[in-house]
Amino acid sequence: MQELDDPFQESAASQSAGAVLSQLLDFILASFSSFDLNKDGFLTRFEIERALQAPERTIKEAAFLQFILVRMNEIADTVTDESEVLNGEIGISIDDLKTYFAALPG
Ligand SMILES: [Ca+2]
Numbered sequence: 543m544q545e546l547d548d549p550f551q552e553s554a555a556s557q558s559a560g561a562v563l564s565q566l567l568d569f570i571l572a573s574f575s576s577f578d579l580n581k582d583g584f585l586t587r588f589e590i591e592r593a594l595q596a597p598e599r600t601i602k603e604a605a606f607l608q609f610i611l612v613r614m615n616e617i618a619d620t621v622t623d624e625s626e627v628l629n630g631e632i633g634i635s636i637d638d639l640k641t642y643f644a645a646l647p648g
Contacts, residue, residue: 559647563643565606566606566609566610566643567639567640567643569603569606570610571636571639571640573593574636574639576593577589577590577592582633583636584633584634584635585610585634586631586633587611587614587631587632588631590607590610590611590614591611593607594607594608594611610634610639613642614632615632616642617634617638617639617642618633618634618638620638620641620645621635621637621638621641
């Protein structure tokens with residue numbers, strides 16, 4: 543996670559989309575278990591919103607989490623796992639994330 547904390551690095555806008563997406567995926571995968579509050583292997587909207595509100599969150603990390611949040615339905619649909627809908631809530635798994643990002647252009 544070295545790059546995410548460096549305030550002097552290029553802004554996301556000046557990097558290629560592919561590089562940013564790859565950072566995004568790295569960030570989410572590295573933090574997945576800490577975001578997954580109930581440890582069920584799925585991130586729900588609630589869990590992502592809680593992660594977003596963490597006081598230590600950087601602007602860049604918040605942007606990454608927002609990206610996931612607005613695409614939740616799409617990402618959750620990527621891989622057909624047994625429980626995309628958990629108690630009426632959509633959840634995204636590590637498989638969903640990896641497959642979704644691998645399919646994105648860039
Ligand atoms: Ca969870």
